[in-house]
Amino acid sequence: MxxxxxxxxxxxxxxxxxxxxxxxxxxxxxxxxxxxxVRLD
Amino acid sequence: xxxxxxxxxxxxxATLLFNPVWAQDVPESDRMSGGGGQTLEDIxxxxxxxxxxxxxxxxxxxxxxNAAPINEPLGTRGGRSDADVWRGVRYDDIDIETQxxxxxxxxxxxxxxxxxxxxxxxxxITYGGGAILGFIALLVVFYLVRGRIKIEGGPAGxxxxxxxxxxxxxHWLLAGSFIALGLTGLITLMGRSFLIPxxxxxxxxxxxxxxxxxxxxxxxxFMLGLVMTFVMWVAHNIPNKLDWQWLKAGGGIFxxxxxxxxxFNAGQKIIFWTVMVLGVSVSLSxxxxxxxxxxxxxxxxxGIMNSVLGTSFPTDLAPHEEMQYAxxxxxxxxFVMMLAIIAHxxxxxxxxxxxxxxxxxxxxxxxxxxxxxDLWVAEVEAKQGKGGSS
Numbered sequence: 001m002x003x004x005x006x007x008x009x010x011x012x013x014x015x016x017x018x019x020x021x022x023x024x025x026x027x028x029x030x031x032x033x034x035x036x037x038v039r040l041d
Numbered sequence: 042x043x044x045x046x047x048x049x050x051x052x053x054x055a056t057l058l059f060n061p062v063w064a065q066d067v068p069e070s071d072r073m074s075g076g077g078g079q080t081l082e083d084i085x086x087x088x089x090x091x092x093x094x095x096x097x098x099x100x101x102x103x104x105x106x107n108a109a110p111i112n113e114p115l116g117t118r119g120g121r122s123d124a125d126v127w128r129g130v131r132y133d134d135i136d137i138e139t140q141x142x143x144x145x146x147x148x149x150x151x152x153x154x155x156x157x158x159x160x161x162x163x164x165x166i167t168y169g170g171g172a173i174l175g176f177i178a179l180l181v182v183f184y185l186v187r188g189r190i191k192i193e194g195g196p197a198g199x200x201x202x203x204x205x206x207x208x209x210x211x212h213w214l215l216a217g218s219f220i221a222l223g224l225t226g227l228i229t230l231m232g233r234s235f236l237i238p239x240x241x242x243x244x245x246x247x248x249x250x251x252x253x254x255x256x257x258x259x260x261x262x263f264m265l266g267l268v269m270t271f272v273m274w275v276a277h278n279i280p281n282k283l284d285w286q287w288l289k290a291g292g293g294i295f296x297x298x299x300x301x302x303x304x305f306n307a308g309q310k311i312i313f314w315t316v317m318v319l320g321v322s323v324s325l326s327x328x329x330x331x332x333x334x335x336x337x338x339x340x341x342x343x344g345i346m347n348s349v350l351g352t353s354f355p356t357d358l359a360p361h362e363e364m365q366y367a368x369x370x371x372x373x374x375x376f377v378m379m380l381a382i383i384a385h386x387x388x389x390x391x392x393x394x395x396x397x398x399x400x401x402x403x404x405x406x407x408x409x410x411x412x413x414x415d416l417w418v419a420e421v422e423a424k425q426g427k428g429g430s431s
Contacts, residue, residue: 001401003206007213011221011262018258032335033143 102129144334145360157365165369166231169376176380180387190294190393197408201421203399208273212400215266215316216382221259223379225252230372260327267320270313277304278313283416304417308388315381319374326371330364337363339370 022028083093103121121129129135130149139146204212228236229252237245284307290300292308300306305313329336340363343354358366389396395409410418 003209003403004213004217004401007210007266008217010210011214011218011259011266014262014265015255015258018261027332029333032332033141 098128099132099134101125102132102134143360144337148359148361151359151361153359153362153365157369160369161230161372162234165372165376166234169372170227170231172376173379173383176383180383180392184387184391187294189391192394192406192409193299193412194408196395196406199407200398200404201407201410201418202403203405203410204403206403208270209400209403211266211269211273213266214262215270215320218259218263218266219378219382221255222263223375223382225256225259226372226375228252229256257331260324260331263320264324267317267324271317274305274313275317278310280307280310283307284310299412299415301416302414303420304414306414312381312385316378319378319381323371323374323378326367326374329367330371333364334360339363339366 026032086093103125105120107120109120126135130137137147137149228248232245232249232252236248240248283301283303287300287302287307290296290298292306293299325336325338329338337358337360340356340358343352343358344356346352347354347356355362389400395406398405398409407418
């Protein structure tokens, strides 16, 4: 059962890490779909 | 009735009959007298799904030369009203500029969305949801009729390692993320129809936002689990002649026999390939939805299908149509996967004694293993005899 719990925790860790990693690569919706001149960040 | 009254009535009726107000013909509609706006005939024609005459006003898209000076009201409009601009969009007769930088930026009106919405809210929810509920009901009936599949003669008391820790990790990564994706997907798909009436729009908005976050981000764990389990188990899931024997015996589920099997029997192989093929498909359509307009794939897929199968699927798709097809396909494939996984969960838990241990702690009872995977047990014992491992 420890393996099962660790897999669930790993899924959560991946879920929290995914948006950060995607942002780092410039794959956010804002970066993909708007020009820099109108971006609010 | 006396003669005077009768005479008066005839006079009134004759007056009404010959009065020009009552008798006049409906005047011909003069579109341009109203500025080119649509007429009652146009509205009636659209209601009857007939083609409305739009040509007469197709060129009424304003005139920049009439632009008011910048210091007057509407000066920056450049001589076009809202109606002029949208008419220009409709008849593709206007230059449009936008700061949006995605491939769909030049599509402002896409009425295929109505058909997508109707399919999504209608048949997809009805048949998908109905199939899941019906399948669960079937399993309940099956359980009541067949009962739990027991270990014949009872457990041996000694165990054998069925799955290593890394195999179980990959399985639970895939399984846990799939359940999270399934539940949040159902909330996203069906919430508007079933949850908003119960919990209200405000509470559902919070739930929907959370579901969307989970669905978008847990998807990566699902894809990792899919790759892990494929790499670890594909060699054990190549179909062979033994599988045909297993299938002919119905896996022993109905006849209470125990057809021979290696590490994975034919039923497990069907689940494996179902999860792999549909898992890749649902992942690709999911990625297409996760990165809107960046990964169109249906026009190319339809093109290949048309050339191979001779079908006539549309290949000239607007970016939004790509997304709509991806969304519908994602939902349909997910529903089929859910049916397969529900069957898998049933047989791996309440349906069969001793089955859960294989993924619980990795150790299964030797007698259970002999009855369901006799050839695999023989292989493991032969390797152990030679000092090897499973």
